[in-house]
Amino acid sequence: MFNCLKGMLVTLVSTMHGLRQPVTRQYPDSGNLLGHHPEPTPVKDRFMGFPALTWDEDVQEPFCTSCMVCIRQCPTQCMSSVMKDNPLHEEGKSSRRKIVDSFEINLNRCILCGICVEVCNFDAIVMTHEHEMSDFSRNAIRVDLPILLENGLKFQKETGWIPPTQRAKVQKGGDAAAETTAAGTET
Amino acid sequence: MTQISENRTPDAEPVEMLLNMGPQHPSTHGVFRMVLWVDGEKVVDVEPHIGYLHRGSEKLCEGEQYHQVITLFDRLDYLANFNNEQVYCRAVEKLMGLEVSERSEYIRVILCELNRIASHMLFLATMGLDAGAMTPSMICFRGRERIQALFESVSGARMMHNYFRIGGLKEDVPDDFVPQVRDLLKLIKEDTDESDRLLSFNEIFLARLKNIAAISAEDAIDFGLTGPCLRASGVDYDVRKAAPYSVYDRFDFDIPVGLDGDCWDRYYLRVQEIYQSVRIVEQALDQLPDGEVASSLGRRLIRPPAGEVYVRAENPRGEIGVYLISDGSDRPYRIKVRPPSFCNLSALKLMMKDCWIADAVVILGALDIVLGEVDR
Numbered sequence: 001m002f003n004c005l006k007g008m009l010v011t012l013v014s015t016m017h018g019l020r021q022p023v024t025r026q027y028p029d030s031g032n033l034l035g036h037h038p039e040p041t042p043v044k045d046r047f048m049g050f051p052a053l054t055w056d057e058d059v060q061e062p063f064c065t066s067c068m069v070c071i072r073q074c075p076t077q078c079m080s081s082v083m084k085d086n087p088l089h090e091e092g093k094s095s096r097r098k099i100v101d102s103f104e105i106n107l108n109r110c111i112l113c114g115i116c117v118e119v120c121n122f123d124a125i126v127m128t129h130e131h132e133m134s135d136f137s138r139n140a141i142r143v144d145l146p147i148l149l150e151n152g153l154k155f156q157k158e159t160g161w162i163p164p165t166q167r168a169k170v171q172k173g174g175d176a177a178a179e180t181t182a183a184g185t186e187t
Numbered sequence: 188m189t190q191i192s193e194n195r196t197p198d199a200e201p202v203e204m205l206l207n208m209g210p211q212h213p214s215t216h217g218v219f220r221m222v223l224w225v226d227g228e229k230v231v232d233v234e235p236h237i238g239y240l241h242r243g244s245e246k247l248c249e250g251e252q253y254h255q256v257i258t259l260f261d262r263l264d265y266l267a268n269f270n271n272e273q274v275y276c277r278a279v280e281k282l283m284g285l286e287v288s289e290r291s292e293y294i295r296v297i298l299c300e301l302n303r304i305a306s307h308m309l310f311l312a313t314m315g316l317d318a319g320a321m322t323p324s325m326i327c328f329r330g331r332e333r334i335q336a337l338f339e340s341v342s343g344a345r346m347m348h349n350y351f352r353i354g355g356l357k358e359d360v361p362d363d364f365v366p367q368v369r370d371l372l373k374l375i376k377e378d379t380d381e382s383d384r385l386l387s388f389n390e391i392f393l394a395r396l397k398n399i400a401a402i403s404a405e406d407a408i409d410f411g412l413t414g415p416c417l418r419a420s421g422v423d424y425d426v427r428k429a430a431p432y433s434v435y436d437r438f439d440f441d442i443p444v445g446l447d448g449d450c451w452d453r454y455y456l457r458v459q460e461i462y463q464s465v466r467i468v469e470q471a472l473d474q475l476p477d478g479e480v481a482s483s484l485g486r487r488l489i490r491p492p493a494g495e496v497y498v499r500a501e502n503p504r505g506e507i508g509v510y511l512i513s514d515g516s517d518r519p520y521r522i523k524v525r526p527p528s529f530c531n532l533s534a535l536k537l538m539m540k541d542c543w544i545a546d547a548v549v550i551l552g553a554l555d556i557v558l559g560e561v562d563r
Contacts, residue, residue, distance in 0.1 A: 003390055014322060014385050023329055044336070046361070048343035075255040113258045113349040118357070119486065127343065 045159075048114050048127035050107050050143075052151035054161070059094045061086070062149060063163070064124035066100040070116035078109035079116070100124075103148055107133060107141040123163035128155035203231055206544070210239045214317055214548040217558030221535075223547065230547055233539045235532060240562040248522040253279055253353060253489040256519065261347040263524060264560040266309055267503045269295070269302040269338075272351040274500040277432065278509040281498055282491040285354045290478040292434045294360055295351060297368065297471045298341070300464040304375055305334040306503035307457045307464075310555045311379075314454050315386050317552035318395045323382040330378035337371055340364075353489055354482030365472055372465050379461050387455055396451035400538035400550045407448060410534040413527050414505025415456045416554060420448030426501040438470045450553040457555075490517050504528050504555055524563060528556040 025041050043049070054063045066083035084101035088094035116125050128151050133141050143151075155161060162170075209220040218239035224232040244263060248256045260271040273295050280287060287295075312327035335345040341360050342350035350357050361367075386392055402410075407420040417424060425442045427435045443459035445452030493515040499508040505527025514520040531554050538550050 007389055010384055011322075014381060017381065023332075041336075044340040044343070046341070046343040047339060073252075073255070075251055075258050111258060111347065112344060113347070114343060114357075115255065115258075115349070 043129050043131070047129050047131075048112050049129045049131040050110065050112070050127075050133060050151070051105060051116055051125055051148075052128045052130065052155060053100070053103060053145070053148040054124055054126055054152045054156060054163075055149055059088060059096075061088055061094060061096070062100050062124065062145075063122050064100040064103065065096055065098045065122055066103070067098075067121065069119050069121060070125055073115050073119045075113060075115065076109045076111055078106045080104050100145065103145045105143050105148065107143060108138070123165055126152060126155055126161065128152065129158070130155070208547065210236075214551060215558075216313060216552070216556065219551075219556070219558055219561070221547070221551070223539075223544065225544060228543050228545075230539050230542050230544060233536055233547070235535055237529075237532070237558075237561050240558045242563065244563045245522055245524060248519055250518065252517050253491070253519065256522070257351065257353075258347070258349050261349060262559060263526065263563060264502060264504065264507075264528070264557045265346060266306040266557055267302050268346055268348050269298045269351070270500065270502045271507070272348065273299055273433070274498060274502075274507050274509050276351045276353050277500065278496055278498040278511045279353045279489065279491060282494060282496045282511060282513055283353075283489075285483065287354060288478050288480060289434075289476045290359075291355045291480045293471050293475050294356060294480065296433055296435065296438075297468050297475075298338070298350070300467045300471070301334050301337065301368070301371075303503045304461050304464050305331045307461050308334075308375075308378070310457050310503075311382055311386070311454075314549075314552050314555075315382075315392075317548050318392050320386055320389070320392060323386045326378050326382045326385075330375055333371055333374055337367060340367070352482045354484050356480040356482075359480050365475065368468065368472060372468060375461070375465060379458065383458050387458060393451065395546075395549055396454060396553070397449060398447070399450040399546050400542060400553070401447050401449040402534065402537060403448060406537060407534070410537065411530045412505070412534055413530065414502065415453055415460065416505065416531050416534070418442065419445035419452035419456050421445060426499055426506050430499070432498075432500060434471075435467075437474065438467045440466050440470075450549050453553040453555075488517050490515065499525075502527055504557065504560070505531055524560075526560040526563065528554075528558075528560045529563075532556055532561060 055061075056063050064081075066081045068081065071077075071079045071081060081103040082101040083098050086094055086096050086099040088099075089097050112127070114127050117127055130151050135141055203224050203226050206223040206225050207220065208223055209215040210218040215221070220236040220239065222234045222236065223230050242262075244259050248259055251259065257272055257275060260275040261268045263271050308327040308331045312324035312331075315321070315323035315327075338348060339345050341364065342348035342357070402420055404420045404422050407417050407422060412420070413424070421444055423442055423444050426432070428442055440463045443456050443463065445456050491513045493513055495510070495512040497508060497510045499506055506525070507527055508525030510523040510525070511519055512521040535551070535554065538554075539547055542550060
């Protein structure tokens with residue numbers, strides 16, 4: 001009898017605790033019954049969503065040279081690509097001799113492991129924050145080059161993406177760069 | 188119709204009935220099928236049927252390069268991904284004689300222990316649900332979600348992290364990692380306290396779990412049980428203490444041990460283990476050194492020398508072993524995993540002997556199997 005009452009008391013205390021602000025967030029529509037948490041949970045900075053290709057704003061072409069490293073290293077073989085000669089290189093505008101002609105990722109097979117990003121030598125592929133791409137037909141999320149570049153550009157703009165190799169260079173020569181800029185402002 | 192009435196005699200013997208439980212049964216925590224021979228409400232015999240989640244992981248490993256295998260190990264015990272990654276990485280490191288930096292080891296330990304907590308929290312939640320308690324599941328799932336949010340900020344994925352590398356880590360943890368984990372530990376303690384207060388000594392819960400499927404220490408050892416299921420029977424065996432790996436020998440923590448080896452002991456031991464894991468993480472945070480986390484191999488192709496190696500570690504569910512044979516190429520020749528859930532499941536027949544049908548659910552729940560690991 002005593003134990004029973006004690007148990008009830010414990011449960012009552014817990015119930016009172018339960019009346020605090022709910023942690024449930026509505027998805028995909030924002031807001032819940034009490035109006036808390038207007039936004040669905042945001043993804044973290046490092047979140048690995050579907051992969052996409054990046055766009056070089058300086059030269060107005062993709063970073064990807066279709067070198068096939070990511071395709072060979074992918075554990076699920078979900079990608080394929082075709083290479084072509086870069087017309088901009090012939091005009092002398094680009095340093096890339098070859099460039100991607102077509103690129104396809106079968107997002108049904110992709111396991112979002114991020115190995116492709118890690119092995120890429122040209123900063124050409126990123127794991128975007130895109131994760132809402134479900135569709136009713138099986139082939140709808142086999143994405144090709146235009147969509148990949150569009151997703152990549154969206155990611156670049158949202159996060160202020162800097163190519164990792166460039167970022168590493170900036171970090172390494174950080175002091176030297178700071179000196180030169182200081183010198184530049186003086187002159 | 189007539190046939191039945193003709194066969195019905197007043198002194199008919201009670202007949203054993205075959206009862207199929209699963210593969211689509213909420214209490215089996217996955218796709219697991221048990222065929223129960225029942226005599227009324229009493230379980231006479233049980234035959235587990237496994238293999239519904241068989242993906243041939245071990246065979247797939249033979250076709251993947253060493254760094255790609257990590258993604259497959261993530262998917263074995265999908266509630267303790269970091270622990271699986273760690274044991275595989277340690278196997279390859281041992282084969283290659285690789286040194287791992289101090290900082291990587293500490294971060295690995297922190298993440299593995301947090302993953303143990305997350306896994307045990309899910310156990311508390313489902314154990315409560317199996318016995319009919321709803322609130323602890325809400326509390327524990329909320330707590331687990333917080334841990335997974337931390338994992339997402341570290342590795343980029345909530346579950347299939349692919350964060351550990353052979354010889355190090357993918358990248359360093361975020362800048363606010365240490366304060367974040369400290370806040371998280373406080374919340375974990377609160378959540379566990381609350382769930383513990385609600386569930387552990389609840390009269391109904393005790394009646395459902397106490398003295399159910401008690402097995403002796405001898406039986407537990409004979410059946411090859413490991414982890415909480417073995418320690419609940421009173422055997423003080425934990426790989427982290429028995430054969431310390433990584434940096435586990437630098438932490439001060441206890442191994443909780445049960446008395447009776449019944450379902451309640453198996454449950455309560457995991458509650459205690461959460462507190463011990465919190466202790467380990469706290470100490471690891473205090474000792475966390477600075478330094479590099481990247482692998483000394485860089486991005487070179489991993490080609491371990493020909494040979495074989497066996498490495499074991501303490502997973503939330505027990506002792507996981509990885510037996511790896513290399514022929515010197517860039518892909519493993521053979522990988523054999525000793526999954527703790529699979530070995531623990533072997534005692535099911537003994538545990539379910541002469542229990543009630545209603546108890547079958549909690550017995551299976553207290554074993555805490557993960558079918559991804561049982562079937563591989």
